[in-house]
Amino acid sequence: MLYIENVSKQFDNGFTALERITLKIEPGEIVTLVGTSGCGKSTLLRIVAGLEFPSLGGVLIDNELITAPHPKVGLVFQEPRLMPWLTVQENIEFGLHNLPLPERRRRSEAVLAKVHLTPFAHALPRQLSGGMAQRVAIARSLVTQPDILLLDEPFGALDAFTRARLQDHLLEIWGYDRPTLLLVTHDVEEALVLSDRIIMLHPNPGRIFKVLRVDLPRPRQRSSVQFQELKEQLLLGLDLAGAAPALVKR
Amino acid sequence: MGFYTRSSDLAPSSEPQNGRSPAKATHSRQQATWGAGARTGAKGLSRHRWLRSRYQGWVLPIGLLIAWELLSRLGVFPPNLLPAPSTVTATIWGLAASGELVRHIGITLFRVVLGFGVGTLAATVFGALTGYSPVAHRYLDPLLQALRNIPSLAWVPLFILWLGIFETSKVALIAVGVFFPVYLNLMSGIQNVDRKLVEVGKIYRLSQIQLIYRVFFPATLPAYIVGLRNGLSLGWMFVVAAELMGASQGLGFLLIDGQTTGRPAIILASLLLFALLGKLTDSLLAALGKRLLRWQDTYISA
Numbered sequence: 001m002l003y004i005e006n007v008s009k010q011f012d013n014g015f016t017a018l019e020r021i022t023l024k025i026e027p028g029e030i031v032t033l034v035g036t037s038g039c040g041k042s043t044l045l046r047i048v049a050g051l052e053f054p055s056l057g058g059v060l061i062d063n064e065l066i067t068a069p070h071p072k073v074g075l076v077f078q079e080p081r082l083m084p085w086l087t088v089q090e091n092i093e094f095g096l097h098n099l100p101l102p103e104r105r106r107r108s109e110a111v112l113a114k115v116h117l118t119p120f121a122h123a124l125p126r127q128l129s130g131g132m133a134q135r136v137a138i139a140r141s142l143v144t145q146p147d148i149l150l151l152d153e154p155f156g157a158l159d160a161f162t163r164a165r166l167q168d169h170l171l172e173i174w175g176y177d178r179p180t181l182l183l184v185t186h187d188v189e190e191a192l193v194l195s196d197r198i199i200m201l202h203p204n205p206g207r208i209f210k211v212l213r214v215d216l217p218r219p220r221q222r223s224s225v226q227f228q229e230l231k232e233q234l235l236l237g238l239d240l241a242g243a244a245p246a247l248v249k250r
Numbered sequence: 251m252g253f254y255t256r257s258s259d260l261a262p263s264s265e266p267q268n269g270r271s272p273a274k275a276t277h278s279r280q281q282a283t284w285g286a287g288a289r290t291g292a293k294g295l296s297r298h299r300w301l302r303s304r305y306q307g308w309v310l311p312i313g314l315l316i317a318w319e320l321l322s323r324l325g326v327f328p329p330n331l332l333p334a335p336s337t338v339t340a341t342i343w344g345l346a347a348s349g350e351l352v353r354h355i356g357i358t359l360f361r362v363v364l365g366f367g368v369g370t371l372a373a374t375v376f377g378a379l380t381g382y383s384p385v386a387h388r389y390l391d392p393l394l395q396a397l398r399n400i401p402s403l404a405w406v407p408l409f410i411l412w413l414g415i416f417e418t419s420k421v422a423l424i425a426v427g428v429f430f431p432v433y434l435n436l437m438s439g440i441q442n443v444d445r446k447l448v449e450v451g452k453i454y455r456l457s458q459i460q461l462i463y464r465v466f467f468p469a470t471l472p473a474y475i476v477g478l479r480n481g482l483s484l485g486w487m488f489v490v491a492a493e494l495m496g497a498s499q500g501l502g503f504l505l506i507d508g509q510t511t512g513r514p515a516i517i518l519a520s521l522l523l524f525a526l527l528g529k530l531t532d533s534l535l536a537a538l539g540k541r542l543l544r545w546q547d548t549y550i551s552a
Contacts, residue, residue: 081447
């Protein structure tokens, strides 16, 4: 269980990135944070990951207050961030430094198969395409068997085709162990394809504006009427959130 | 690298050392390649392939040597000022035959290697400290930068006074010369390590030591190797300075000896040996670097 309790974040320069964010996320749930840039969604993810600390409030994972990166939490960054000197397989094993070699190999090979990259186990990062590199990054997070996987605009830098394929792929991977997924995106369709719940944030300061529950069965048809209706709703909500901070304050 | 490998893959016959033409194995690499080039020349394009191969670097020096020899024989260059390459080679043979050459090269190499080792060791310790720890940087770096701005040769009188005129002062001078490029490259290399990769290390809860060993060390290696190569070339520069100041042996001594006894062939022989040894040691470092940095996504490796 992941609790985000009354989290506020004010940076040293006085900018308030987040204000009083409270969220409760069930195990196995897929939750997406959407919002225009500057609404603090990445900051919130980094706070859950233990890379940054809230000015007020806190994050609880299984009733444990997060003060540093948690072993049961994985983070996939916007960029793959692979170590260029390690092969694909060694990169995937990067987080398994406390395990004996045979166990490391066994686990990385299993994950390599899950992300369909077994033939590239010994390739170097520079030989990979953007989509492949991001799959390696996802595999690196999965191999530690996290209960909670955080993804910070994981497909933002990829072309539309690759993005759609990786979204389906992420759901396939999620299906194996059903970890909690908490994603950040500014792609409305991505949020709708993946999520059980969509949290809309508005900027200045980052605050929860609206929550949208998506009850469509998976796999979701992007062209279906319900999908398009939800998309309209979401876009309208975001429009309000982006355009109306002054209005909301009054 | 791929470019070069590919071009020789296309023309395997231009690589006699791979055992395909054992008859040529006793020839020097140079001659064997010439032979191979001539042999495959009949097939057309291979001459161009040879020109694009790794032996390109030899074309200009050999051409100049031939021109120099020819012009000397024609009497264009006065032999008492600029002796022919054959005379210089003969001088080197003479020195080698008397056993003097090994002694001179040995002592010079000893000084460079020792000075390089001491300088590199100190620079690695200080560079790692000031690069990794902002506190150490604030305390140490201003002083080291100030010392760096003293021209290294200006230390000579002090070193001679403190350490005497024998090996210690020479090695110290070389070590000072080697220190700064290695220090600077290592420090800035560590400071420029991608914060994003360090964050990955933090997510996987690496300890400080693990972070240094698994992220900082490999990420800094390219800059460190550049520093080592710069340091080594300065090491060769300072061994000459040290030996010019006062030595009874070494390649630098040969320079002075040639000057005072009016034998330009000796000076040229010494220069040639410096060029060869410098290039050889640098190539060793470069090869080591290439081996360690195969992962780099660079223009040549692409």
